[in-house]
Amino acid sequence: MSLTGRECSRRRALTTTAGLIAATALTGAAPSAHAAAKAPDTAGAAAAAFTNPVIWQDFADIDIIRVDDTYYCSASTMHYSPGAPVLRSYDLVNWEFAGHSVPVLDFGAKYDLNGGRGYVRGIWASSLNYRPSYRTFYWLGQIDFAKTYLYAAPAAQGPWNRHAVIDTAYYDAGLLIDDDDTLYVAHGNTTISVAQLSPDATTEVRNEVVFTTPASIGVLEGSRFYKINGNYYIFVTRPANGQYILRSTTGPFGPYEMRQLLLDLPGPIPGGGVPHQGGLVRTQNGDWYYMAFVDAYPGGRMPALAPITWSPDGWPTVQLFDGAWGTSYPVPNLPPPPRQVTPLTGPVTDTFTSPGLAPRWEWNHNPDNTKWSTGNGLRLQTATVTDDLYAARNTLTHRIQGPASTATVILDHQGMRDGDRAGLALLRDSSAWIGIKRDGTAKRLVVTSDLTMDSNWNTTSTGREVVSTSIHGNRIWLRATADIRPGTGREGHFSYSTDGTNFALLGAAFVLKNDWQFFMGYRFALFHHATRALGGSVHIRRFELATP
Incomplete structure:
Protein backbone atom coordinates (compact mmCIF):
# COMPACT_ATOMS: atom_id res chain seq x y z
CA MET A 1 0.00 0.00 0.00
CA SER A 2 1.12 3.60 -0.49
CA LEU A 3 1.72 6.08 2.31
CA THR A 4 1.33 9.81 2.48
CA GLY A 5 4.54 11.86 2.55
CA ARG A 6 4.04 12.66 6.22
CA GLU A 7 3.49 9.04 7.12
CA CYS A 8 6.56 7.97 5.11
CA SER A 9 8.65 10.46 7.08
CA ARG A 10 7.31 9.03 10.32
CA ARG A 11 8.14 5.50 9.16
CA ARG A 12 11.70 6.49 8.19
CA ALA A 13 12.21 8.20 11.54
CA LEU A 14 11.08 5.08 13.32
CA THR A 15 13.74 2.88 11.74
CA THR A 16 16.50 5.02 13.30
CA THR A 17 14.90 5.37 16.74
CA ALA A 18 15.38 2.76 19.43
CA GLY A 19 12.17 1.04 20.49
CA LEU A 20 11.11 0.22 24.01
CA ILE A 21 11.32 -3.55 24.03
CA ALA A 22 13.32 -6.50 22.70
CA ALA A 23 13.85 -9.81 20.85
CA THR A 24 16.65 -11.85 19.09
CA ALA A 25 17.59 -13.77 15.97
CA LEU A 26 19.80 -15.74 13.67
CA THR A 27 19.99 -18.04 10.80
CA GLY A 28 22.94 -17.72 8.52
CA ALA A 29 26.33 -16.29 9.45
CA ALA A 30 26.70 -14.21 12.59
CA PRO A 31 26.76 -10.46 11.89
CA SER A 32 29.65 -8.18 12.53
CA ALA A 33 29.44 -5.93 15.56
CA HIS A 34 28.60 -3.04 13.24
CA ALA A 35 25.85 -4.99 11.50
CA ALA A 36 24.37 -6.15 14.79
CA ALA A 37 23.96 -2.61 16.07
CA LYS A 38 22.53 -0.93 13.00
CA ALA A 39 18.85 -0.39 12.28
CA PRO A 40 17.20 -2.10 9.31
CA ASP A 41 18.11 -0.37 6.07
CA THR A 42 14.80 0.67 4.55
CA ALA A 43 15.99 3.68 2.55
CA GLY A 44 15.33 1.92 -0.75
CA ALA A 45 11.83 0.98 0.30
CA ALA A 46 10.64 4.05 2.16
CA ALA A 47 7.75 4.64 -0.23
CA ALA A 48 6.16 1.24 0.41
CA ALA A 49 4.94 -0.51 3.52
CA PHE A 50 3.48 -3.81 4.56
CA THR A 51 0.55 -4.26 6.91
CA ASN A 52 0.35 -6.54 9.96
CA PRO A 53 -0.64 -9.26 10.36
CA VAL A 54 1.67 -10.13 7.51
CA ILE A 55 -0.32 -13.36 7.07
CA TRP A 56 -3.92 -13.19 8.30
CA GLN A 57 -4.20 -16.95 8.56
CA ASP A 58 -3.60 -19.39 11.40
CA PHE A 59 0.16 -20.10 11.61
CA ALA A 60 1.41 -20.32 15.19
CA ASP A 61 4.63 -21.12 17.09
CA ILE A 62 6.69 -19.74 14.24
CA ASP A 63 10.28 -20.69 13.52
CA ILE A 64 11.92 -18.70 10.74
CA ILE A 65 15.23 -19.13 8.89
CA ARG A 66 17.05 -17.80 5.83
CA VAL A 67 18.92 -20.04 3.41
CA ASP A 68 20.87 -17.89 0.95
CA ASP A 69 18.25 -15.45 -0.43
CA THR A 70 15.17 -17.43 0.56
CA TYR A 71 13.20 -17.34 3.81
CA TYR A 72 11.35 -20.28 5.32
CA CYS A 73 9.10 -20.61 8.32
CA SER A 74 7.25 -23.43 10.03
CA ALA A 75 4.18 -23.57 12.25
CA SER A 76 2.11 -25.82 14.50
CA THR A 77 -0.78 -27.87 13.08
CA MET A 78 -1.78 -30.12 16.00
CA HIS A 79 -4.08 -32.88 14.67
CA TYR A 80 -4.13 -31.77 11.04
CA SER A 81 -2.37 -33.90 8.42
CA PRO A 82 0.04 -33.48 6.74
CA GLY A 83 1.64 -31.55 9.58
CA ALA A 84 4.25 -28.86 10.17
CA PRO A 85 3.80 -26.67 7.08
CA VAL A 86 6.83 -24.98 5.56
CA LEU A 87 6.27 -21.54 4.05
CA ARG A 88 8.64 -19.76 1.65
CA SER A 89 9.27 -16.08 0.93
CA TYR A 90 11.81 -13.85 -0.79
CA ASP A 91 10.85 -10.62 0.97
CA LEU A 92 9.51 -11.63 4.43
CA VAL A 93 6.11 -10.19 3.49
CA ASN A 94 4.71 -12.35 0.69
CA TRP A 95 4.62 -16.04 1.56
CA GLU A 96 3.68 -19.26 -0.19
CA PHE A 97 3.43 -22.91 0.77
CA ALA A 98 6.54 -24.99 0.11
CA GLY A 99 5.27 -28.22 1.66
CA HIS A 100 4.94 -30.05 4.97
CA SER A 101 7.76 -31.47 7.12
CA VAL A 102 5.61 -34.29 8.54
CA PRO A 103 3.89 -36.07 5.62
CA VAL A 104 1.65 -38.22 7.83
CA LEU A 105 0.94 -38.28 11.57
CA ASP A 106 2.00 -41.90 12.02
CA PHE A 107 2.30 -41.61 15.80
CA GLY A 108 -0.50 -43.95 16.78
CA ALA A 109 -4.03 -45.04 15.91
CA LYS A 110 -5.65 -41.98 17.47
CA TYR A 111 -4.27 -39.86 14.63
CA ASP A 112 -6.30 -42.06 12.28
CA LEU A 113 -9.45 -41.50 14.37
CA ASN A 114 -9.22 -45.20 15.07
CA GLY A 115 -10.18 -46.05 18.64
CA GLY A 116 -9.28 -42.55 19.80
CA ARG A 117 -8.66 -39.02 18.61
CA GLY A 118 -5.66 -36.73 18.46
CA TYR A 119 -7.32 -33.33 18.85
CA VAL A 120 -4.92 -30.74 20.30
CA ARG A 121 -2.06 -33.25 20.23
CA GLY A 122 0.32 -33.92 17.35
CA ILE A 123 2.45 -31.09 15.97
CA TRP A 124 3.09 -28.55 18.73
CA ALA A 125 5.78 -25.89 18.84
CA SER A 126 8.68 -27.36 16.90
CA SER A 127 11.81 -26.22 15.10
CA LEU A 128 13.01 -25.79 11.52
CA ASN A 129 16.64 -25.34 10.50
CA TYR A 130 19.10 -25.92 7.67
CA ARG A 131 22.43 -27.73 7.96
CA PRO A 132 24.76 -26.41 5.23
CA SER A 133 27.36 -29.15 5.64
CA TYR A 134 24.73 -31.76 4.77
CA ARG A 135 22.69 -29.49 2.48
CA THR A 136 19.72 -30.69 4.49
CA PHE A 137 16.65 -29.17 6.12
CA TYR A 138 15.71 -30.50 9.55
CA TRP A 139 12.40 -30.41 11.40
CA LEU A 140 12.41 -31.42 15.05
CA GLY A 141 9.49 -31.75 17.46
CA GLN A 142 8.14 -33.82 20.33
CA ILE A 143 4.94 -35.85 20.05
CA ASP A 144 2.60 -36.71 22.93
CA PHE A 145 5.21 -35.68 25.54
CA ALA A 146 6.91 -39.02 24.91
CA LYS A 147 9.51 -38.85 22.14
CA THR A 148 11.16 -36.38 19.80
CA TYR A 149 11.03 -36.90 16.06
CA LEU A 150 13.47 -35.50 13.54
CA TYR A 151 12.62 -35.29 9.84
CA ALA A 152 15.04 -34.35 7.06
CA ALA A 153 14.76 -33.20 3.45
CA PRO A 154 17.09 -32.00 0.68
CA ALA A 155 14.71 -29.12 -0.08
CA ALA A 156 11.98 -27.31 1.79
CA GLN A 157 9.33 -28.78 -0.49
CA GLY A 158 10.60 -32.26 0.28
CA PRO A 159 10.60 -35.13 0.07
CA TRP A 160 10.63 -35.19 3.87
CA ASN A 161 11.52 -38.46 5.60
CA ARG A 162 11.82 -39.51 9.20
CA HIS A 163 15.49 -39.27 10.17
CA ALA A 164 15.48 -40.23 13.85
CA VAL A 165 13.40 -40.85 16.96
CA ILE A 166 14.93 -39.70 20.26
CA ASP A 167 13.54 -41.06 23.51
CA THR A 168 13.63 -37.65 25.24
CA ALA A 169 10.65 -35.36 24.62
CA TYR A 170 12.11 -31.94 23.81
CA TYR A 171 9.15 -29.75 24.71
CA ASP A 172 8.83 -26.53 22.64
CA ALA A 173 12.19 -27.17 21.04
CA GLY A 174 14.58 -24.79 19.33
CA LEU A 175 17.29 -26.34 17.13
CA LEU A 176 20.68 -24.64 16.77
CA ILE A 177 23.36 -25.74 14.31
CA ASP A 178 26.57 -24.25 15.67
CA ASP A 179 29.53 -22.90 13.70
CA ASP A 180 31.38 -26.20 14.22
CA ASP A 181 28.31 -28.14 12.93
CA THR A 182 27.31 -29.37 16.39
CA LEU A 183 23.55 -29.66 16.91
CA TYR A 184 21.99 -28.32 20.11
CA VAL A 185 18.34 -28.25 21.22
CA ALA A 186 16.95 -25.76 23.76
CA HIS A 187 13.74 -27.04 25.32
CA GLY A 188 11.49 -27.10 28.36
CA ASN A 189 8.77 -25.36 30.30
CA THR A 190 9.93 -23.11 33.17
CA THR A 191 13.02 -25.30 33.56
CA ILE A 192 14.98 -24.70 30.35
CA SER A 193 17.49 -27.32 29.23
CA VAL A 194 20.00 -27.70 26.41
CA ALA A 195 20.64 -31.04 24.73
CA GLN A 196 23.53 -31.88 22.42
CA LEU A 197 22.86 -34.34 19.60
CA SER A 198 25.24 -36.80 17.98
CA PRO A 199 26.93 -35.67 14.74
CA ASP A 200 24.49 -37.75 12.71
CA ALA A 201 21.54 -36.19 14.57
CA THR A 202 20.12 -39.52 15.71
CA THR A 203 20.85 -39.68 19.46
CA GLU A 204 21.29 -37.50 22.50
CA VAL A 205 24.86 -36.95 23.72
CA ARG A 206 24.25 -34.56 26.62
CA ASN A 207 21.27 -32.86 28.25
CA GLU A 208 21.55 -30.32 31.06
CA VAL A 209 19.33 -27.78 32.80
CA VAL A 210 20.68 -24.33 31.99
CA PHE A 211 18.05 -22.00 33.49
CA THR A 212 15.24 -22.09 36.05
CA THR A 213 12.61 -19.41 35.64
CA PRO A 214 12.11 -17.18 38.71
CA ALA A 215 8.74 -17.65 40.39
CA SER A 216 8.00 -13.97 39.91
CA ILE A 217 7.89 -14.49 36.13
CA GLY A 218 5.95 -17.76 36.06
CA VAL A 219 6.22 -19.89 32.93
CA LEU A 220 8.79 -19.61 30.15
CA GLU A 221 8.66 -21.91 27.11
CA GLY A 222 8.72 -21.83 23.30
CA SER A 223 12.51 -21.88 22.96
CA ARG A 224 14.33 -20.58 19.90
CA PHE A 225 18.14 -21.05 19.98
CA TYR A 226 20.68 -18.75 18.28
CA LYS A 227 24.38 -18.03 18.21
CA ILE A 228 25.23 -14.41 17.49
CA ASN A 229 28.68 -12.83 17.70
CA GLY A 230 29.94 -15.80 19.71
CA ASN A 231 27.14 -15.55 22.29
CA TYR A 232 24.29 -18.03 22.75
CA TYR A 233 20.72 -16.77 23.00
CA ILE A 234 17.58 -18.67 23.94
CA PHE A 235 14.50 -16.72 22.99
CA VAL A 236 11.58 -17.76 25.22
CA THR A 237 7.91 -16.91 25.66
CA ARG A 238 5.89 -16.06 28.75
CA PRO A 239 2.52 -17.26 27.44
CA ALA A 240 0.69 -15.45 26.17
CA ASN A 241 1.86 -11.91 26.82
CA GLY A 242 5.63 -11.70 27.03
CA GLN A 243 9.04 -12.50 25.59
CA TYR A 244 12.31 -12.94 27.41
CA ILE A 245 15.81 -13.71 26.24
CA LEU A 246 18.50 -15.76 27.91
CA ARG A 247 22.14 -15.08 26.99
CA SER A 248 25.32 -17.02 27.62
CA THR A 249 28.72 -15.58 26.80
CA THR A 250 30.56 -18.78 27.71
CA GLY A 251 28.91 -21.55 25.70
CA PRO A 252 25.65 -23.35 24.91
CA PHE A 253 25.36 -24.83 28.42
CA GLY A 254 25.56 -21.46 30.14
CA PRO A 255 25.38 -19.90 32.60
CA TYR A 256 22.61 -17.70 31.20
CA GLU A 257 21.47 -14.23 32.18
CA MET A 258 17.92 -13.06 31.44
CA ARG A 259 16.28 -9.90 30.16
CA GLN A 260 12.66 -9.04 29.58
CA LEU A 261 12.01 -8.21 25.97
CA LEU A 262 8.32 -7.37 25.91
CA LEU A 263 5.36 -7.67 28.22
CA ASP A 264 1.71 -6.77 27.55
CA LEU A 265 2.73 -5.06 24.34
CA PRO A 266 -0.29 -3.86 22.33
CA GLY A 267 -0.51 -5.82 19.09
CA PRO A 268 -1.50 -4.90 15.54
CA ILE A 269 -4.90 -6.67 15.48
CA PRO A 270 -7.73 -4.78 17.24
CA GLY A 271 -9.03 -6.99 20.03
CA GLY A 272 -6.15 -9.42 19.55
CA GLY A 273 -3.34 -10.39 21.86
CA VAL A 274 0.33 -9.64 22.40
CA PRO A 275 2.80 -10.64 19.64
CA HIS A 276 4.91 -13.49 21.02
CA GLN A 277 6.44 -16.94 20.46
CA GLY A 278 8.08 -16.43 17.11
CA GLY A 279 11.56 -16.33 15.64
CA LEU A 280 14.16 -13.90 14.45
CA VAL A 281 16.05 -13.75 11.20
CA ARG A 282 18.86 -11.71 9.69
CA THR A 283 18.50 -10.59 6.08
CA GLN A 284 21.24 -10.84 3.49
CA ASN A 285 21.65 -7.05 3.92
CA GLY A 286 22.37 -7.42 7.63
CA ASP A 287 18.97 -6.22 8.86
CA TRP A 288 17.02 -8.12 11.53
CA TYR A 289 13.33 -8.96 11.82
CA TYR A 290 11.13 -10.71 14.34
CA MET A 291 8.09 -12.67 13.19
CA ALA A 292 5.75 -13.53 16.05
CA PHE A 293 2.13 -14.57 16.22
CA VAL A 294 -0.86 -12.70 17.61
CA ASP A 295 -3.72 -14.52 19.37
CA ALA A 296 -6.73 -13.45 17.32
CA TYR A 297 -9.53 -15.92 17.96
CA PRO A 298 -11.79 -17.20 16.52
CA GLY A 299 -9.41 -17.24 13.54
CA GLY A 300 -6.37 -18.51 15.41
CA ARG A 301 -2.86 -17.13 15.74
CA MET A 302 -1.68 -14.74 13.03
CA PRO A 303 1.95 -13.94 12.06
CA ALA A 304 3.12 -10.35 12.49
CA LEU A 305 6.49 -8.89 11.47
CA ALA A 306 8.60 -6.11 13.00
CA PRO A 307 12.16 -4.81 12.53
CA ILE A 308 14.83 -5.40 15.19
CA THR A 309 17.84 -3.31 16.24
CA TRP A 310 20.74 -4.34 18.46
CA SER A 311 22.45 -2.35 21.20
CA PRO A 312 26.25 -2.24 21.42
CA ASP A 313 26.13 -4.50 24.48
CA GLY A 314 24.43 -7.27 22.50
CA TRP A 315 20.72 -7.04 23.33
CA PRO A 316 17.98 -6.60 20.73
CA THR A 317 15.04 -4.21 20.54
CA VAL A 318 11.74 -4.39 18.68
CA GLN A 319 10.93 -1.23 16.75
CA LEU A 320 7.61 0.18 18.01
CA PHE A 321 5.01 2.81 17.10
CA ASP A 322 3.73 4.81 20.06
CA GLY A 323 4.61 2.00 22.43
CA ALA A 324 2.92 -0.69 20.32
CA TRP A 325 3.80 -3.25 17.67
CA GLY A 326 3.23 -1.44 14.40
CA THR A 327 0.26 -2.11 12.19
CA SER A 328 2.55 -1.11 9.30
CA TYR A 329 6.30 -0.91 8.65
CA PRO A 330 8.46 -0.12 5.63
CA VAL A 331 8.97 -3.18 3.48
CA PRO A 332 12.36 -4.88 4.03
CA ASN A 333 15.09 -3.62 1.75
CA LEU A 334 15.85 -6.80 -0.17
CA PRO A 335 16.85 -7.74 -3.72
CA PRO A 336 14.05 -8.26 -6.23
CA PRO A 337 12.62 -11.77 -5.92
CA PRO A 338 13.58 -14.34 -8.55
CA ARG A 339 9.86 -14.91 -9.14
CA GLN A 340 6.51 -14.03 -7.66
CA VAL A 341 5.32 -16.42 -5.01
CA THR A 342 1.98 -18.19 -5.24
CA PRO A 343 -0.11 -15.98 -2.93
CA LEU A 344 -0.86 -17.49 0.44
CA THR A 345 -3.55 -14.93 1.10
CA GLY A 346 -6.27 -13.53 -1.13
CA PRO A 347 -8.62 -15.29 -3.54
Missing part, protein backbone atom coordinates in the same frame (compact mmCIF):
# COMPACT_ATOMS: atom_id res chain seq x y z
CA VAL A 348 -8.18 -19.02 -4.19
CA THR A 349 -9.72 -21.27 -6.82
CA ASP A 350 -9.17 -25.03 -6.85
CA THR A 351 -10.81 -27.41 -9.32
CA PHE A 352 -8.82 -30.42 -8.07
CA THR A 353 -7.52 -31.39 -11.49
CA SER A 354 -4.00 -32.27 -10.27
CA PRO A 355 -3.19 -35.81 -9.13
CA GLY A 356 -2.84 -34.68 -5.51
CA LEU A 357 -3.83 -31.88 -3.19
CA ALA A 358 -2.12 -28.51 -2.99
CA PRO A 359 -0.34 -27.95 0.36
CA ARG A 360 -2.94 -25.38 1.38
CA TRP A 361 -5.18 -28.36 2.21
CA GLU A 362 -4.85 -30.37 5.45
CA TRP A 363 -7.02 -33.25 6.65
CA ASN A 364 -8.63 -33.44 10.07
CA HIS A 365 -6.42 -36.31 11.31
CA ASN A 366 -4.90 -38.72 8.79
CA PRO A 367 -7.16 -39.60 5.86
CA ASP A 368 -8.04 -43.02 4.55
CA ASN A 369 -6.22 -42.63 1.23
CA THR A 370 -8.32 -45.31 -0.42
CA LYS A 371 -11.43 -43.15 0.00
CA TRP A 372 -10.53 -39.97 -1.85
CA SER A 373 -9.07 -38.89 -5.18
CA THR A 374 -8.47 -35.85 -7.34
CA GLY A 375 -8.02 -35.27 -11.06
CA ASN A 376 -11.64 -34.81 -12.02
CA GLY A 377 -12.67 -32.74 -9.03
CA LEU A 378 -12.33 -33.97 -5.46
CA ARG A 379 -14.07 -37.30 -4.91
CA LEU A 380 -14.89 -38.11 -1.29
CA GLN A 381 -16.14 -41.58 -0.54
CA THR A 382 -17.55 -42.27 2.89
CA ALA A 383 -14.74 -43.52 5.14
CA THR A 384 -16.53 -43.68 8.50
CA VAL A 385 -19.93 -44.75 9.75
CA THR A 386 -20.81 -42.24 12.48
CA ASP A 387 -23.26 -39.51 13.36
CA ASP A 388 -20.38 -37.43 14.74
CA LEU A 389 -18.49 -35.13 12.36
CA TYR A 390 -15.60 -34.98 14.87
CA ALA A 391 -15.16 -38.76 14.52
CA ALA A 392 -15.46 -38.85 10.72
CA ARG A 393 -12.34 -39.45 8.65
CA ASN A 394 -11.51 -37.63 5.42
CA THR A 395 -12.71 -34.20 6.45
CA LEU A 396 -10.58 -31.81 4.39
CA THR A 397 -9.79 -28.36 5.79
CA HIS A 398 -8.66 -24.98 4.51
CA ARG A 399 -7.57 -22.02 6.64
CA ILE A 400 -9.95 -19.08 6.77
CA GLN A 401 -8.50 -15.86 5.41
CA GLY A 402 -8.91 -12.89 7.73
CA PRO A 403 -10.37 -10.54 8.56
CA ALA A 404 -13.29 -12.17 6.72
CA SER A 405 -13.65 -14.49 3.77
CA THR A 406 -16.13 -16.67 1.95
CA ALA A 407 -15.79 -20.26 0.76
CA THR A 408 -17.99 -21.59 -2.03
CA VAL A 409 -18.06 -25.18 -3.25
CA ILE A 410 -19.88 -26.92 -6.09
CA LEU A 411 -21.15 -30.20 -4.70
CA ASP A 412 -22.28 -33.05 -6.94
CA HIS A 413 -24.24 -35.28 -4.55
CA GLN A 414 -25.69 -37.86 -6.94
CA GLY A 415 -23.63 -40.68 -5.42
CA MET A 416 -24.80 -40.21 -1.82
CA ARG A 417 -26.48 -43.19 -0.16
CA ASP A 418 -29.09 -43.59 2.54
CA GLY A 419 -27.83 -42.01 5.77
CA ASP A 420 -25.00 -40.02 4.17
CA ARG A 421 -24.11 -36.47 5.21
CA ALA A 422 -22.00 -34.14 3.03
CA GLY A 423 -21.28 -30.46 2.99
CA LEU A 424 -19.25 -27.44 4.02
CA ALA A 425 -18.48 -26.76 7.70
CA LEU A 426 -17.04 -24.09 9.93
CA LEU A 427 -14.90 -26.47 11.96
CA ARG A 428 -13.56 -26.10 15.47
CA ASP A 429 -14.56 -27.40 18.90
CA SER A 430 -17.87 -25.60 18.34
CA SER A 431 -18.98 -26.12 14.76
CA ALA A 432 -21.78 -25.71 12.24
CA TRP A 433 -22.35 -26.81 8.65
CA ILE A 434 -24.48 -26.52 5.57
CA GLY A 435 -25.00 -29.59 3.43
CA ILE A 436 -27.04 -32.49 2.20
CA LYS A 437 -28.75 -35.15 4.29
CA ARG A 438 -29.95 -38.22 2.48
CA ASP A 439 -32.42 -40.42 4.35
CA GLY A 440 -33.95 -43.20 2.31
CA THR A 441 -34.39 -41.81 -1.18
CA ALA A 442 -35.07 -38.25 0.00
CA LYS A 443 -32.47 -35.49 0.16
CA ARG A 444 -32.72 -32.26 2.08
CA LEU A 445 -30.48 -29.21 2.31
CA VAL A 446 -29.90 -28.44 5.98
CA VAL A 447 -27.96 -26.21 8.33
CA THR A 448 -26.75 -28.04 11.42
CA SER A 449 -25.38 -26.09 14.38
CA ASP A 450 -24.01 -26.59 17.88
CA LEU A 451 -21.62 -29.48 17.28
CA THR A 452 -19.44 -29.29 20.39
CA MET A 453 -16.55 -30.89 22.24
CA ASP A 454 -15.56 -30.69 25.90
CA SER A 455 -12.18 -29.73 27.36
CA ASN A 456 -10.91 -33.29 26.79
CA TRP A 457 -11.97 -33.02 23.13
CA ASN A 458 -14.70 -35.60 23.46
CA THR A 459 -17.91 -34.88 21.56
CA THR A 460 -20.66 -33.44 23.75
CA SER A 461 -23.13 -32.74 20.94
CA THR A 462 -23.37 -34.01 17.37
CA GLY A 463 -25.39 -30.92 16.53
CA ARG A 464 -28.98 -29.96 15.92
CA GLU A 465 -30.70 -29.29 12.64
CA VAL A 466 -31.81 -25.67 12.69
CA VAL A 467 -33.36 -25.32 9.26
CA SER A 468 -33.92 -27.38 6.11
CA THR A 469 -35.31 -27.04 2.63
CA SER A 470 -36.05 -29.45 -0.19
CA ILE A 471 -33.73 -29.66 -3.17
CA HIS A 472 -33.91 -30.88 -6.75
CA GLY A 473 -31.22 -32.10 -9.09
CA ASN A 474 -27.79 -33.48 -8.26
CA ARG A 475 -25.65 -30.36 -8.03
CA ILE A 476 -25.72 -27.49 -5.57
CA TRP A 477 -23.51 -24.55 -4.61
CA LEU A 478 -22.80 -24.26 -0.87
CA ARG A 479 -21.34 -21.14 0.71
CA ALA A 480 -19.94 -20.24 4.13
CA THR A 481 -18.84 -16.76 5.14
CA ALA A 482 -16.76 -16.22 8.28
CA ASP A 483 -15.78 -12.99 10.02
CA ILE A 484 -12.84 -13.99 12.22
CA ARG A 485 -11.99 -10.60 13.69
CA PRO A 486 -11.83 -10.73 17.49
CA GLY A 487 -14.79 -9.05 19.13
CA THR A 488 -18.55 -9.22 19.01
CA GLY A 489 -19.04 -9.52 15.24
CA ARG A 490 -17.45 -12.95 14.86
CA GLU A 491 -20.19 -14.62 12.86
CA GLY A 492 -20.54 -17.29 10.24
CA HIS A 493 -23.32 -17.36 7.66
CA PHE A 494 -24.46 -20.10 5.30
CA SER A 495 -26.12 -19.78 1.91
CA TYR A 496 -26.78 -21.85 -1.19
CA SER A 497 -27.53 -21.58 -4.89
CA THR A 498 -28.93 -23.82 -7.57
CA ASP A 499 -27.34 -21.90 -10.44
CA GLY A 500 -24.07 -20.54 -9.02
CA THR A 501 -25.25 -16.94 -9.38
CA ASN A 502 -28.17 -16.30 -7.06
CA PHE A 503 -27.51 -17.27 -3.45
CA ALA A 504 -30.03 -17.45 -0.62
CA LEU A 505 -29.18 -17.33 3.08
CA LEU A 506 -30.17 -20.39 5.07
CA GLY A 507 -30.49 -20.23 8.82
CA ALA A 508 -29.41 -17.62 11.34
CA ALA A 509 -25.88 -16.41 12.03
CA PHE A 510 -23.56 -18.85 13.80
CA VAL A 511 -21.44 -17.18 16.50
CA LEU A 512 -17.85 -18.38 16.27
CA LYS A 513 -16.28 -19.45 19.56
CA ASN A 514 -13.36 -17.26 20.54
CA ASP A 515 -11.59 -18.94 23.47
CA TRP A 516 -8.03 -20.17 22.97
CA GLN A 517 -7.98 -23.66 24.52
CA PHE A 518 -8.43 -25.53 21.22
CA PHE A 519 -5.42 -23.53 19.98
CA MET A 520 -6.24 -23.91 16.29
CA GLY A 521 -8.62 -21.41 14.73
CA TYR A 522 -11.74 -22.07 12.69
CA ARG A 523 -11.34 -23.67 9.27
CA PHE A 524 -13.53 -24.25 6.27
CA ALA A 525 -14.05 -28.02 6.01
CA LEU A 526 -15.32 -30.30 3.25
CA PHE A 527 -16.83 -33.55 4.50
CA HIS A 528 -18.78 -36.66 3.57
CA HIS A 529 -19.54 -39.42 6.07
CA ALA A 530 -22.05 -42.21 6.47
CA THR A 531 -24.42 -42.80 9.36
CA ARG A 532 -25.66 -46.20 8.15
CA ALA A 533 -23.28 -47.91 5.71
CA LEU A 534 -20.23 -47.12 3.58
CA GLY A 535 -20.34 -46.96 -0.20
CA GLY A 536 -21.53 -43.44 -1.03
CA SER A 537 -19.52 -40.74 -2.75
CA VAL A 538 -19.69 -37.06 -3.66
CA HIS A 539 -17.73 -34.90 -6.09
CA ILE A 540 -16.61 -31.39 -5.21
CA ARG A 541 -16.13 -29.78 -8.59
CA ARG A 542 -14.78 -26.44 -7.44
CA PHE A 543 -13.65 -24.60 -4.31
CA GLU A 544 -13.39 -20.83 -4.24
CA LEU A 545 -12.13 -18.62 -1.43
CA ALA A 546 -13.08 -14.96 -1.81
CA THR A 547 -12.04 -11.97 0.28
CA PRO A 548 -13.97 -8.70 0.52
